[in-house]
Amino acid sequence: xxxxxxxxxxxxxxxxxxxxxxxxxxxxxxxxxxxxxxxxxxxxxxxxxxxxxxxxxxxxxxxxxxxxxxxxxxxxxxxxxxxxxxxxxxxxxxxxxxxxxxxxxxxxxxxxxxxxxxxxxxxxxxxxxxxxxxxxxxxxxxxxxxxxxxxxxxxxxxxxxxxxxxxxxxxxxxxxxxxxxxxxxxxxxxxxxxxxxxxxxxxxxxxxxxxxxxxxxxxxxxxxxxxxxxxxxxxxxxxxxxxxxxxxxxxxxxxxxxxxxxxxxxxxxxxxxxxxxxxxxxxxxxxxxxxxxxxxxxxxxxxxxxxxxxxxxxxxxxxxxxxxxxxxxxxxxxxxxxxxxxxxxxxxxxxxxxxxxxxxxxxxxxxxxxxxxxxxxxxxxxxxxxxxxxxxxxxxxxxxxxxxxxxxxxxxxxxxxxxxxxxxxx
Amino acid sequence: xxxxxxxxxxxxxxxxxxxxxxxxxxxxxxxxxxxxxxxxxxxxxxxxxxxxxxxxxxxxxxxxxxxxxxxxxxxxxxxxxxxxx
Numbered sequence: 001x002x003x004x005x006x007x008x009x010x011x012x013x014x015x016x017x018x019x020x021x022x023x024x025x026x027x028x029x030x031x032x033x034x035x036x037x038x039x040x041x042x043x044x045x046x047x048x049x050x051x052x053x054x055x056x057x058x059x060x061x062x063x064x065x066x067x068x069x070x071x072x073x074x075x076x077x078x079x080x081x082x083x084x085x086x087x088x089x090x091x092x093x094x095x096x097x098x099x100x101x102x103x104x105x106x107x108x109x110x111x112x113x114x115x116x117x118x119x120x121x122x123x124x125x126x127x128x129x130x131x132x133x134x135x136x137x138x139x140x141x142x143x144x145x146x147x148x149x150x151x152x153x154x155x156x157x158x159x160x161x162x163x164x165x166x167x168x169x170x171x172x173x174x175x176x177x178x179x180x181x182x183x184x185x186x187x188x189x190x191x192x193x194x195x196x197x198x199x200x201x202x203x204x205x206x207x208x209x210x211x212x213x214x215x216x217x218x219x220x221x222x223x224x225x226x227x228x229x230x231x232x233x234x235x236x237x238x239x240x241x242x243x244x245x246x247x248x249x250x251x252x253x254x255x256x257x258x259x260x261x262x263x264x265x266x267x268x269x270x271x272x273x274x275x276x277x278x279x280x281x282x283x284x285x286x287x288x289x290x291x292x293x294x295x296x297x298x299x300x301x302x303x304x305x306x307x308x309x310x311x312x313x314x315x316x317x318x319x320x321x322x323x324x325x326x327x328x329x330x331x332x333x334x335x336x337x338x339x340x341x342x343x344x345x346x347x348x349x350x351x352x353x354x355x356x357x358x359x360x361x362x363x364x365x366x367x368x369x370x371x372x373x374x375x376x377x378x379x380x381x382x383x384x385x386x387x388x389x390x391x392x393x394x395x396x397x398x399x400x401x402x403x404x405x406x407x408x409x410x411x412x413x414x415x416x417x418x419x420x421x422x423x424x425x426x
Numbered sequence: 427x428x429x430x431x432x433x434x435x436x437x438x439x440x441x442x443x444x445x446x447x448x449x450x451x452x453x454x455x456x457x458x459x460x461x462x463x464x465x466x467x468x469x470x471x472x473x474x475x476x477x478x479x480x481x482x483x484x485x486x487x488x489x490x491x492x493x494x495x496x497x498x499x500x501x502x503x504x505x506x507x508x509x510x511x
Contacts, residue, residue: 070442071442074443075472136475139468
């Protein structure tokens, strides 16, 4: 091994609950083949929403029977928590571990993020209280209402004894969770972290975005076409639900237990644009994005020219152009020299807090299996985009290609940014 | 409803909260819900709520505090069923 082993952090396990597949093998097949996970939701039409399309994972509570006792299953209703348990427990097993109900892993912690706790659980509380039945709420409500619900279930299931953190940074939550876990390991605070994020878009969450008129509404009866990042006909994003998790660990710790190494995290950065210079609660300050990307590249110790793939945030709103401009500026690359770029959101929509972790799983799979997944629904790229980037950099078909280094970014409400750099493990 | 009939119904209420359901075959009045049946103490409140729904009774907090064993649980249910009639 040429590089020193100190302070290096590698990915050794993954699990995913995505709108287009549950479980890593099915997800790999789906992203290679451009399989959409977006569906028409009749309820949204009945509720008079503008948009009637959502990304909904093919998940059932029965998927948890391998992991949870019947006693725990009884009374578990929170969907985001359920997604998180499935994704993290799958990742834990995938990393070569077992679930043992006696051991506490003092060297292992977690950072699991979400935006809102379960609003459908909150609705049950509100309804029972308003109907004067408060005493019927029972013992299982608080654990599913608290923001740290998923973290609490997962750390208990796996016996995690190091720091167990719940983070929240809107649509940057997932990538920020991975970055936080990376930093804890790099700085010697933990040997191994389970990192990821989850989101359940119920009608109440959906309605709040729908009312902002930022959702795709022109493809209600052709849902698989509704999410169109970077295209001339992009008309807003499509919300999605799901979760993903990664097991990341100190390289020496991973080698000592003979773990299979999928990829390495070289570095990253998270910041805010301060809601200045064009930035606001809902729009990014481009200077903040550029600073985030350049600092991530610097922290990773790579040159911008070495980036083979950008997995964009690219939601299919007007911010796509700002994002592409910012990448071009930060990396000093444009035209044919712009890295290959894709947006998983074309297939699964925007999974909000879960977006970062699901998209990072896709990045790791592209590094492991040496391909670039297609951008679906990009038959009409927007001229504002193609003025900066060659269409050759925006593949619409599966591309088999050596991917050594990939950059991943997510941006969220509150003008928060996160960028991570991953590489093939050498 | 006699105590035996209540016990049979009570077993159905307890079952979802028990990891080892076979223990239900050997319960008697002295069986302790948390110590013997290994029911999580937080779930006692859920069992009381389920019992209220099953027997259409209301178990006030003072009565609920008396419930530790299968026997005391049946005592409270019998009392409340009497109050109802």
